Amino acid sequence: MDNYIGIRFLTNEANKVEGLAYAGFETFRGSPYTSCARETGQNSRDAAAGKDPVKVSFDLLELERTEVPFADQLQHSIDCCLKAPRDAKTLAHLERARQTIAAPTIKVLKVADVNTTGLTGPVDDPDSVFTALVKGDGVTNKTDQTSAGSYGIGKNAAYAVSDLQTVIYSTRYVEKGSGKIKFAAQGRLRLISHVDGANKLSAEGYWGNPDFAAIETESDVPKWILRDDVGTSILAVGFREQENWVDRMTLSLAANFFVAIDRKEIEFSLNGGSIKMNQSSLDGILASAKLAQVAQDNDEQLELERAKMLMQCLRSDATERHTIPVPGLGDFTLHLLIAKDLPREVHVVRNGIYICDNFAKFGQPMKRFPGTREFIAILEPARTDAGKIPSHLLKQLENPAHDAFEPERIVDTAELQKAKNQIKALINGVRDIIKSAAKIEDIDTSQLDELSHLFAAGSAGTTPNDQNAEKDPERFKYGTARKGQRSQPPAAGGKGATKRRRGPLPGSIPKKAVRTRNTSSQPNKPAGSRQAMPLGDVRSVMSDKSNGHVRTIFFTPAADGNVEISVAAVGLGDDVELALSGTSEGKIVHGKMQTLVVGGQRACIEVTFAEPFVGPIELSASAVPETAVQEEA
Amino acid sequence: MKISESTSYPHPVLAPWSTDISGSVFSADVIFREDEQSGELSIRCTVTLDQPDIVALIENGSATFGCFIKCQETGFRRLQRIGFPIGRHDFADGALLGRVQIRPIIWSVKAIPAYSPAGVHPEFSGALDIRTGEILALDDELIIDVTRPPLPAIETIFEIKSSDDISDGRFEIDTDLDRITITMGKDTYQLVQELRQTDDDTRAVIMNALYVPVVMEVLEQLGAQGYEAFEEYRWLHPFRSRCELANVDIKKLEILNDAQRLLSEPFGSLKQITQYEGDQQ
Numbered sequence: 001m002d003n004y005i006g007i008r009f010l011t012n013e014a015n016k017v018e019g020l021a022y023a024g025f026e027t028f029r030g031s032p033y034t035s036c037a038r039e040t041g042q043n044s045r046d047a048a049a050g051k052d053p054v055k056v057s058f059d060l061l062e063l064e065r066t067e068v069p070f071a072d073q074l075q076h077s078i079d080c081c082l083k084a085p086r087d088a089k090t091l092a093h094l095e096r097a098r099q100t101i102a103a104p105t106i107k108v109l110k111v112a113d114v115n116t117t118g119l120t121g122p123v124d125d126p127d128s129v130f131t132a133l134v135k136g137d138g139v140t141n142k143t144d145q146t147s148a149g150s151y152g153i154g155k156n157a158a159y160a161v162s163d164l165q166t167v168i169y170s171t172r173y174v175e176k177g178s179g180k181i182k183f184a185a186q187g188r189l190r191l192i193s194h195v196d197g198a199n200k201l202s203a204e205g206y207w208g209n210p211d212f213a214a215i216e217t218e219s220d221v222p223k224w225i226l227r228d229d230v231g232t233s234i235l236a237v238g239f240r241e242q243e244n245w246v247d248r249m250t251l252s253l254a255a256n257f258f259v260a261i262d263r264k265e266i267e268f269s270l271n272g273g274s275i276k277m278n279q280s281s282l283d284g285i286l287a288s289a290k291l292a293q294v295a296q297d298n299d300e301q302l303e304l305e306r307a308k309m310l311m312q313c314l315r316s317d318a319t320e321r322h323t324i325p326v327p328g329l330g331d332f333t334l335h336l337l338i339a340k341d342l343p344r345e346v347h348v349v350r351n352g353i354y355i356c357d358n359f360a361k362f363g364q365p366m367k368r369f370p371g372t373r374e375f376i377a378i379l380e381p382a383r384t385d386a387g388k389i390p391s392h393l394l395k396q397l398e399n400p401a402h403d404a405f406e407p408e409r410i411v412d413t414a415e416l417q418k419a420k421n422q423i424k425a426l427i428n429g430v431r432d433i434i435k436s437a438a439k440i441e442d443i444d445t446s447q448l449d450e451l452s453h454l455f456a457a458g459s460a461g462t463t464p465n466d467q468n469a470e471k472d473p474e475r476f477k478y479g480t481a482r483k484g485q486r487s488q489p490p491a492a493g494g495k496g497a498t499k500r501r502r503g504p505l506p507g508s509i510p511k512k513a514v515r516t517r518n519t520s521s522q523p524n525k526p527a528g529s530r531q532a533m534p535l536g537d538v539r540s541v542m543s544d545k546s547n548g549h550v551r552t553i554f555f556t557p558a559a560d561g562n563v564e565i566s567v568a569a570v571g572l573g574d575d576v577e578l579a580l581s582g583t584s585e586g587k588i589v590h591g592k593m594q595t596l597v598v599g600g601q602r603a604c605i606e607v608t609f610a611e612p613f614v615g616p617i618e619l620s621a622s623a624v625p626e627t628a629v630q631e632e633a
Numbered sequence: 634m635k636i637s638e639s640t641s642y643p644h645p646v647l648a649p650w651s652t653d654i655s656g657s658v659f660s661a662d663v664i665f666r667e668d669e670q671s672g673e674l675s676i677r678c679t680v681t682l683d684q685p686d687i688v689a690l691i692e693n694g695s696a697t698f699g700c701f702i703k704c705q706e707t708g709f710r711r712l713q714r715i716g717f718p719i720g721r722h723d724f725a726d727g728a729l730l731g732r733v734q735i736r737p738i739i740w741s742v743k744a745i746p747a748y749s750p751a752g753v754h755p756e757f758s759g760a761l762d763i764r765t766g767e768i769l770a771l772d773d774e775l776i777i778d779v780t781r782p783p784l785p786a787i788e789t790i791f792e793i794k795s796s797d798d799i800s801d802g803r804f805e806i807d808t809d810l811d812r813i814t815i816t817m818g819k820d821t822y823q824l825v826q827e828l829r830q831t832d833d834d835t836r837a838v839i840m841n842a843l844y845v846p847v848v849m850e851v852l853e854q855l856g857a858q859g860y861e862a863f864e865e866y867r868w869l870h871p872f873r874s875r876c877e878l879a880n881v882d883i884k885k886l887e888i889l890n891d892a893q894r895l896l897s898e899p900f901g902s903l904k905q906i907t908q909y910e911g912d913q914q
Contacts, residue, residue, distance in 0.1 A: 283716025316723035448791035481663035481775035540641040
């Protein structure tokens with residue numbers, strides 16, 4: 001490994017006093033796991049490349065100290081920091097950092113994404129995404145104006161889970177122009193301003209090549225920093241592992257990204273895949289008792305319940321979807337579900353990520369909807385081109401904590417006024433739709449049904465008074481679905497359980513290959529005159545997938561004798577008989593196979609279809625009387 | 634889509650009636666909840682699947698679980714994706730009616746190269762390439778019966794009516810009709826309607842502010858005139874039945890207490906209004 005690679009701090013010629021309380025980190029200190037999950041997830045979501053969902057993994061690595069190439073250097077720097085007089089809180093933090101870096105093993109949280117662009121370079125270009133993320137302060141690394149992130153502050157969330165306040169960025173990206181895959185890695189750390197020998201040093205340092213340059217040679221970094229695919233890895237070195245970090249991150253991801261997950265825009269994996277959060281698993285995760293307990297322990301029940309209700313709004317067939325055009329801005333979509341026991345709330349989502357439930361700082365708290373039935377709604381910029389400018393406006397207005405829209409974030413007075421008017425028009429549009437769709441009935445006479453359970457013949461006469469019970473349980477009937485009856489294999493001669501139709505499957509079987517069951521080998525003979533022969537454990541295998549003509553069929557006949565077997569293609573509604581042109585056993589008679597079978601003995605026969613067919617089939621068999629065999633012979 | 638237990642697929646399908654894949658189970662329990670007022674139906678599925686390769690395909694997004702739902706009466710036919718291993722779907726009011734067939738299915742949503750699940754029958758020689766949309770697992774068809782939309786549940790004996798002849802903030806009761814009719818000014822009527830339909834808190838308020846005095850007034854009239862005086866009106870029989878069930882004797886009335894008994898102690902429901910956030914009860 002190159003000897004020059006190491007940690008280097010900025011010099012502090014002005015004797016600036018820099019403590020631990022760096023504003024960028026402090027934003028996330030109160031909820032480090034929740035923030036780290038949300039912010040890193042959002043960065044990955046915004047760097048999506050291609051049509052496949054972005055996949056983000058959160059894994060804990062436990063490294064031997066010797067595997068961390070800068071451990072000695074970092075320990076030395078922390079020792080230097082400890083020499084400077086500091087307050088008790090700083091001292092405690094630095095002591096903990098020293099213990100962490102001096103320990104025989106060092107924990108690292110690795111957040112890695114795939115199906116993303118990675119941190120595109122060039123790494124020495126001040127305008128590149130790599131530079132914005134690794135070295136930028138208050139600079140966004142998002143190239144898309146409608147991306148979810150706003151201020152480039154979210155990247156600091158990873159430092160909040162590192163006892164060493166040290167994060168390494170590693171990426172593989174496609175170089176613009178050449179199309180080559182490039183690698184880059186660099187670390188950034190922040191301690192306190194300190195003196196090392198004769199050198200006055202700043203709190204901020206970097207790990208990488210000399211002159212604060214990124215490492216671009218993969219062989220210069222240890223394996224745990226390398227990547228296989230294009231994408232980004234963020235490695236929080238000295239991870240502060242608490243007992244329930246996985247659950248807290250799971251809760252944060254589920255509560256914030258449920259829309260993007262449901263739309264297959266992003267998937268998460270945590271703790272070596274012990275939790276996989278994707279479109280399929282999201283329901284189960286949101287409903288799990290464990291997550292409910294984590295939410296309760298961390299006072300986040302509201303966030304969890306909100307996510308569940310909004311999922312219902314997103315998926316229910318009863319949800320109405322309305323487009324709200326805002327003049328001069330573009331389109332929004334309102335997903336509105338009207339049902340009892342919903343909280344009358346409108347929640348704003350952007351880029352599939354939850355934001356908040358109000359525009360309070362625009363004088364639009366959206367808290368009262370008098371004269372309406374109970375509902376819940378999701379409001380988001382339309383997912384069309386007409387929603388791009390609205391999304392950009394919301395991005396401008398969103399605060400770094402992602403929990404409010406603040407008009408004063410637009411500096412230009414005229415632009416600010418325009419934005420206020422547009423948001424007002426939007427909210428008026430939302431209110432108009434809700435008033436119209438969820439309006440309480442306005443008629444002159446109304447029957448008081450709510451008393452009918454008390455004052456009616458045959459009524460129960462009492463109402464349940466269990467506070468924990470579902471509200472108004474009498475409205476609901478619960479039941480368990482019962483098993484239906486299995487269908488029987490079709491019998492030959494038109495007596496099968498399945499319906500055979502005349503004519504081909506649309507677009508699959510040419511007419512000449514089709515025969516219907518009643519135009520079999522003996523057109524003058526009444527259908528169903530042959531006795532059906534049950535075939536057990538039927539299986540069909542295409543030994544050569546590229547050859548749709550040939551199929552190997554396996555079955556176990558119920559009895560001995562000559563059988564006639566016909567094959568039908570299974571269609572959308574009805575089946576269509578397939579004409580056979582060849583067989584490895586017996587013979588073909590009028591498009592069907594006739595062969596001798598032994599009851600209970602497995603049969604394996606290769607048949608050839610007159611026309612290729614690669615889909616599912618059904619077999620039907622009937623015993624062939626001896627006389628018929630002789631006639632046909 | 635036609636799905637039958639007798640169909641033979643050119644690739645292994647895990648199903649309770651098939652030996653294509655042995656040693657594994659795929660089954661789905663479906664619980665349904667029917668809102669008897671609105672006719673809306675929700676189904677909740679809990680899936681048991683212990684075939685590790687198919688589980689992995691679902692987890693990595695190559696396959697998905699859902700149900701093929703058919704309702705002959707409404708013509709509803711849909712392959713509905715549902716969460717795995719636990720999922721729920723809410724259907725719109727009236728979408729399903731009568732007998733509904735539900736077939737749990739796992740199908741491929743991406744091409745799966747070299748598919749060779751553990752336990753595959755040796756007659757499937759070698760790995761197979763699976764195209765998008767192929768069935769990988771089936772369970773037995775499940776049936777639910779969705780009841781018809783609510784006929785007027787239990788006919789009510791109370792009615793409210795708006796009238797220009799009554800000043801706002803007041804209401805009057807008329808017991809000389811088939812239904813006990815409460816008449817009120819237009820704004821008051823609108824307010825009552827909003828309170829009735831807003832939420833449980835406001836419904837508790839209206840129960841106490843309006844229905845308690847109404848029932849007290851009816852009891853007073855019954856006490857004074859007896860049941861015989863109201864024989865011709867349809868409201869009498871249900872009201873009388875309710876009195877008998879609640880042990881209210883109109884010859885020995887304690888009007889305030891009796892009204893509360895008939896309405897199942899409505900004051901208790903007001904408690905929720907004053908509960909502070911975070912209160913457990």
